[in-house]
Amino acid sequence: MKIVPEITRKSITNLINQQERVDGRAMDEFREISLESGIISKAEGSARVKIGNTQIIVGAKPQLGEPFPDTPNLGVLITNSELLPMASPTFEPGPPDERSVELSRVVDRCIRESQMVDLEELCIIPGKKVWMIFLDLHILDYDGNLMDAAALATVAALKNTQIPNTQVEDNEVIMDQEEMKPLPLKEEALMCTFAKIGDELVLDPSLDEEKILSARLSIGITSSGKICAMQKGGDHPLTKEEILKAVKIAEVKTQDLMKHLE
Amino acid sequence: MIFVNDKDLVVPGEILAEDDFHPGRGTFKEENKICSSVVGLIALRNKKISVIPLQSKYIPKRGDVVIGEITDIRFSMWGLDINSPYSGLLPASEVFGKEKRELDKVFKIGDVLFLRVVDVDEVRKVKLGLKGRGLGKFKGGILIYITPTKVPRLIGKKGSMINMIKDKTNCEIVVGQNGVVWVNGDIEMERVAEKVIKMIQKQAHTSGLTDRVREMLAQLTGEELEVSKDTEAVEGEENDNDNASSEDEKDVKQENDTNSSEKDNKNIPREIFESKLNLNHKR
Numbered sequence: 228m229k230i231v232p233e234i235t236r237k238s239i240t241n242l243i244n245q246q247e248r249v250d251g252r253a254m255d256e257f258r259e260i261s262l263e264s265g266i267i268s269k270a271e272g273s274a275r276v277k278i279g280n281t282q283i284i285v286g287a288k289p290q291l292g293e294p295f296p297d298t299p300n301l302g303v304l305i306t307n308s309e310l311l312p313m314a315s316p317t318f319e320p321g322p323p324d325e326r327s328v329e330l331s332r333v334v335d336r337c338i339r340e341s342q343m344v345d346l347e348e349l350c351i352i353p354g355k356k357v358w359m360i361f362l363d364l365h366i367l368d369y370d371g372n373l374m375d376a377a378a379l380a381t382v383a384a385l386k387n388t389q390i391p392n393t394q395v396e397d398n399e400v401i402m403d404q405e406e407m408k409p410l411p412l413k414e415e416a417l418m419c420t421f422a423k424i425g426d427e428l429v430l431d432p433s434l435d436e437e438k439i440l441s442a443r444l445s446i447g448i449t450s451s452g453k454i455c456a457m458q459k460g461g462d463h464p465l466t467k468e469e470i471l472k473a474v475k476i477a478e479v480k481t482q483d484l485m486k487h488l489e
Numbered sequence: 490m491i492f493v494n495d496k497d498l499v500v501p502g503e504i505l506a507e508d509d510f511h512p513g514r515g516t517f518k519e520e521n522k523i524c525s526s527v528v529g530l531i532a533l534r535n536k537k538i539s540v541i542p543l544q545s546k547y548i549p550k551r552g553d554v555v556i557g558e559i560t561d562i563r564f565s566m567w568g569l570d571i572n573s574p575y576s577g578l579l580p581a582s583e584v585f586g587k588e589k590r591e592l593d594k595v596f597k598i599g600d601v602l603f604l605r606v607v608d609v610d611e612v613r614k615v616k617l618g619l620k621g622r623g624l625g626k627f628k629g630g631i632l633i634y635i636t637p638t639k640v641p642r643l644i645g646k647k648g649s650m651i652n653m654i655k656d657k658t659n660c661e662i663v664v665g666q667n668g669v670v671w672v673n674g675d676i677e678m679e680r681v682a683e684k685v686i687k688m689i690q691k692q693a694h695t696s697g698l699t700d701r702v703r704e705m706l707a708q709l710t711g712e713e714l715e716v717s718k719d720t721e722a723v724e725g726e727e728n729d730n731d732n733a734s735s736e737d738e739k740d741v742k743q744e745n746d747t748n749s750s751e752k753d754n755k756n757i758p759r760e761i762f763e764s765k766l767n768l769n770h771k772r
Binding site for chain 1: 558559560570597598599600601627628629630631632676679680
């Protein structure tokens with residue numbers, strides 16, 4: 228981690244305590260967001276999201292496989308993330324580090340706990356054959372707030388995913404590659420990340436803000452307004468009031484984010 | 490025989506001239522041809538051809554003044570990030586002479602200093618020093634990072650550009666040769682200065698930049714003055730005798746804090762201009 232000069236830390240904090248931000252945004256304002264779906268023709272589902280200079284590509288790959296023994300009639304959802312070394316000087320090649328593991332787990336939790344993907348529908352022969360959906364998150368450029376960008380890109384990729392029709396004959400699965408159907412989705416869920424700097428909470432922290440935050444809170448909310456996931460980071464605590472305030476802002480902002488998915 | 494014009498964009502390997510020309514920075518000579526070694530703009534001066542790279546990293550050079558951040562404290566030296574592929578070293582002897590004191594009581598990790606490059610050896614070990622007027626630790630202000638090749642443009646001819654920004658925003662500004670700029674003043678004015686400096690970086694290669702900077706400054710500071718007019722009607726008078734009042738303020742500042750403001754206002758930047766005047770590619 229790069230050391231942040233003391234005077235930079237002070238100037239950002241002072242500005243935020245006066246309800247202002249370095250890039251001129253409001254405290255609860257996202258940077259510019261752009262979303263493109265289906266950008267990888269070889270993948271069954273894909274999307275690219277940019278939030279400011281943060282850039283993420285997500286690909287979804289369905290594959291037939293065996294279900295986990297404890298959930299014989301549910302499909303399988305596996306999320307993986309790659310922090311590519313070109314995205315930031317602090318990302319190194321090799322096995323996934325803490326940040327990569329956290330990112331994929333938080334995105335996975337948001338998708339899974341919102342029950343967005345109808346996993347029962349993905350079961351073909353209970354206990355034997357189910358659809359396994361592999362989600363691969365590739366971080367191309369890191370400029371803060373990976374979680375919101377990753378959640379948005381993942382949901383967009385899932386919405387874009389097509390799986391082949393299947394039939395069962397004599398316990399054998401026959402795939403019909405010609406006839407594809409969209410993935411069975413029930414809900415949508417997106418995340419909003421807040422950073423506590425000074426005494427204030429700011430939405431969508433940029434890289435500079437992320438480096439000096441004292442606490443971080445990511446909140447996943449579904450399209451029907453339920454809270455489905457939360458992740459706290461940073462080494463300082465948050466008060467109850469701060470969390471309630473963050474949830475309130477997140478409820479509104481998630482609905483705004485949903486518009487990008489249409 | 491020359492194949493390019495002044496301020497043309499060239500790519501590495503492009504043949505710039507043959508025979509009676511001299512290769513400058515950013516070029517190399519092969520047989521009798523002068524070729525570019527970087528992506529950049531041609532700077533023609535008499536018979537000397539150089540290429541000024543569009544983007545660069547700072548390569549330390551003896552005598553440069555730079556702004557560095559302390560990242561490491563060792564037994565008898567500080568380690569500094571000088572916005573370069575090579576990190577800088579500040580030996581304790583440069584700071585206390587022969588006296589022995591604890592290093593972390595003087596400068597801590599995260600402090601920002603204004604230093605001089607004392608020596609660069611064969612393996613690019615960069616020795617820094619604090620001896621000289623105005624060198625030392627910064628208090629307050631913000632840091633702005635630009636590409637080091639744009640530093641001469643930001644300073645302008647004999648400091649014209651940087652002095653214009655200083656006057657209009659009433660900020661103290663210090664430019665390091667390594668592309669780190671320190672700005673200290675009113676919070677809003679710091680933001681104005683940042684915007685202007687970023688704009689200069691983006692448009693450094695275009696002509697008529699000084700006028701555009703003046704326009705932008707007038708627009709940005711003008712807006713701010715109007716805002717303050719709304720809140721305090723009396724303030725309006727100050728606009729008319731802007732010059733007088735700003736100079737007064739400067740004087741007060743210097744009295745308050747002789748050590749820090751004296752250095753920043755004049756002495757050091759002039760040294761930078763002088764050492765870099767020949768690099769200035771605007772005629």
